[in-house]
Amino acid sequence: MTAAQADLRIDRPKVADGAAFWRIAKESGTLDLNSAYSYLLWCRDFAGTSAVARTADGEAVGFVTGFLRPDRPGTLLVWQVAVDPAHRGRGLAARMLDGLTARLAAEHGLTSVETTITPGxxxxxxxxxxxxxxxxxxxxxxxxxGTDLFPDGPHDPEVLYRIGPLTHPPRTTD
Structure with a gap:
């Protein structure tokens, strides 16, 4: 881990992080941008199943939003993952995802992760x-x-990735 990575901490989001989440998502260039209001709600109602990466001075520079599926409480559905452009390419997204799922495994017995990804x-x-x-x-x-389900114009299909069962802690490659 580099010094820059060590200066970042993974935390639970707070409502005040909602604006930063919206900005980071907007600057991602790939995520579907939700309303600013939705990011505020997410940071209030789903903080326990989400994560934020913060600099030493508390600035949010990355996030993972997710929720436990009501019909599968051992499954985390990851909604969005984004990293501020200045902090990309350092493994921060993987670090946030590992940290979040380790926390949820300890707190909720997490056994699997789901997410959707558009082709490409x-x-x-x-x-x-x-x-x-x-x-x-x-x-x-x-x-x-499928593309035909989206009412707001052309949209790529959303491919569901089901990942599991998980081993905790993660395997290392050393």
Whole structure:
């Protein structure tokens, strides 16, 4: 871990982080941007199943939003993962995802992770397939929402990635 990585801490989000989440999502260039209001609600109502990366001075520079599926409480659905452009390429997204799922495994008995990825989003595909490998888990893929289900114009299909069962802690490559 570099000194810059060591200066970042993974934490639970606070309502005040909602504006930063919105900004980081907007600057990502790949995420569907939700309303600023939704990020504020997310930081209030789903803080326990989400994570924020903070600099030493408390600035939010990355986030993972997720929730435990009501019909599968051992499954975390990861909604969005984003890192501020100035902090990309340092493994921060993987670190946030590992930290969040370790916390949820201890608190809720987490056994699997789900997310959706649009075809061609290679950064997300790499993030989640490497996550599965670190956790000794299988990855199953299927189209969850086809293009015809989106009412607001052309949208790529959303492919569901099911990752599990997880091993905790993650395997290291040393």
């Amino acid at each position: 989003n290679t950064a997300s595909e790499r993030l989640f397939t490497s996550y599965a490998a670190r956790h000794g888990a299988r990855v199953e893929r299927e189209v969850l929402f």
